[in-house]
Amino acid sequence: MSNLFKIFNSSTGQKVIMALTGLFLCVFLVVHLMGNLQLFKHDDGFAFNHYSQFMTGNPLIKIVSYITYFAILYHAFKGLIMTMNNRKARPVKYQVDGGWANSHWTSRNMGILGTVLLVFIVIHMIDFWYEFKFGNLPTKKYIQYDIGGELKNMEFSGEKFQARVKASLGQINDFTTLEYKDLYKEVYATFDKWWYVLLYTISMFAVAFHLWHGFKSAFQSLGISHPAWNKTIKLVGYGFAVIVPLGFALIPLIIFFS
Amino acid sequence: MNLTLKIWRQKSPDDKGGMVTYPMKDVESHMSFLEMLDVLNNDLITKGEEPVAFDHDCREGICGTCSMVINGRPHGPDSAITTCQLHMRKFNDGDTIHIEPFRAKSFPVLKDLTVDRGAFERIMQAGGFISVNTSGNTIDANTIPIRKDHADMAFDAATCIGCGACVAACKNSSAMLFVSAKVSQLALLPQGHTERTERVLKMVHQMDAEGFGTCSNTGACAAECPKEISLDNIARLNREYLRASFVSGE
Incomplete structure (x- = not known):
């Protein structure tokens, strides 16, 4: 055990865990983004609210969510500790910094970019995660009905609902009512504030720059490097660093401007 | 060409050290960087001053001894060379050149540009x-x-x-x-x-x-x-x- 501790506490071992947690968080980002895209379904927020409920209720998801919390905390704090220790490895700094000539600025500023992300994650969690788990979010009722063998959902109140009931009289085979916390409404209300949209957009730039270096760097730290694969890993990393944060940033922007 | 050198001077491992400016006149463009420092040291010795200590040995890019950071870059502004392979033609008349020792806690400075x-x-x-x-x-x-x-x-x-x-x-x-x-x-x-x-x-x-x-x-x-x-x-x-x-x- 002490040998294992020594190995994973060495400079190389620490980087392996940073790489593994980093890549795990990349997978998390994809799942998170796919969930968020449900905000654009025209179903009175049923899909998004249903998804939010599922993400907090399902026991298997719960285990994964604890792994995610651990990955975020480990990656963030270990990263900060390593950055501070690395600074101590050069107590007297150079008078002239030539870093621009030999390396990409994102690779030299992962600590700063990561700190921006950590601050963002805290704000983001307070606004949505905390609000959903511990806040007093109003709930919304949905009716799920079977019409001609097809399951449909809609909000269980309002004019649209009444009109639909009148039109469908006699056609509905069966129905149930469902009640979810209305995170959908909360998201739309939050992204109505320009400063929050701006904060989100800036943070997604930080995610993009962090991933620009981080994705391929994780593979290098794990020793996954081969002339036949390096170019692909690099390109996939760059694509990931652009597409995923862009997807996240578009959500508040679309909500704000529509 | 005429240059201004800013060189890290440090008397001993315990000395705080600092940058000292040396104007250099009539530097030949075909000199190697170390030859330019030799000329500076000649001048300093003639004036009765302490010459700049720097590591050097083979002067053909094999030994790896000539450790110094020139304008923020180890071995200066060129790729795949050691300092002894760097020539003054890489610089222009009127340039200011910062010369510092390799910086790392694990490479303590012994004197001037020499590190352990x-x-x-x-x-x-x-x-x-x-x-x-x-x-x-x-x-x-x-x-x-x-x-x-x-x-x-x-x-x-x-x-x-x-x-x-x-x-x-x-x-x-x-x-x-x-x-x-x-x-x-x-x-x-x-x-x-x-x-x-x-x-x-x-x-x-x-x-x-x-x-x-x-x-x-x-x-x-x-x-x-x-x-x-x-x-x-x-x-x-x-x-x-x-x-x-x-x-x-x-």
Whole structure:
């Protein structure tokens, strides 16, 4: 055990865990983004609210969510500790910094970019995660009905609902009512504030720059490097660093401007 | 050409040190950088001042001794060269040139531009060797078959001259490129295979004990390496280390 501790506490071992947690968080980002895209379904927020409920209720998801919390905390704090220790490895700094000539600025500023992300994650969690788990979010009722063998959902109140009931009289085979916390409404209300949209957009730039270096760097730290694969890993990393944060940033922007 | 030199002067390891400005007149463009410093030192000695201490030996890019950071870059503003291979034609009339020692906690400054790179020696002593019977029964290396691509990669790694530019260039003062070159060179060859597991563990742990930083994969080391040692070696070191952590019998 002490040998294992020594190995994973060495400079190389620490980087392996940073790489593994980093890549795990990349997978998390994809799942998170796919969930968020449900905000654009025209179903009175049923899909998004249903998804939010599922993400907090399902026991298997719960285990994964604890792994995610651990990955975020480990990656963030270990990263900060390593950055501070690395600074101590050069107590007297150079008078002239030539870093621009030999390396990409994102690779030299992962600590700063990561700190921006950590601050963002805290704000983001307070606004949505905390609000959903511990806040007093109003709930919304949905009716799920079977019409001609097809399951449909809609909000269980309002004019649209009444009109639909009148039109469908006699056609509905069966129905149930469902009640979810209305995170959908909360998201739309939050992204109505320009400063929050701006904060989100800036943070997604930080995610993009962090991933620009981080994705391929994780593979290098794990020793996954081969002339036949390096170019692909690099390109996939760059694509990931652009597409995923862009997807996240578009959500508040679309909500704000529509 | 006329230049302004700003050189780090430090009397002893304990001295605080600082930059001192020296105007240089009529520098020939075909001089090597070290020859230019020789001229400066000649002038200083003539004036009765202490000459600038800097490390140098072969002056043909083989020994890796000439450690200094010129305008923020180890071995100056060119790629794949040591300081002795840098020529004054790379500079322009009127330029100000900042000359500093390699900076790292693990490379303490001894005097002016000279640093103690003993940390590299101690890493090598920890595992950067192969144990061979030299009692007269040594097997001729050429009788052992080696894959051509492995021989080539091992040779590329073996061109590392241990100059320390990788540490000087790295924002974390990491010695990963140096250690990875040495680990790769030995791990790729049959003679080095026997001790590969213990070697990588011991060398990495010694590297950490010396106070070098961790690797952020910025690539600055490979970009500044006079022998163009590739980052592939660092990936191999990571693989070797991971493998060793699972198979080591310690």
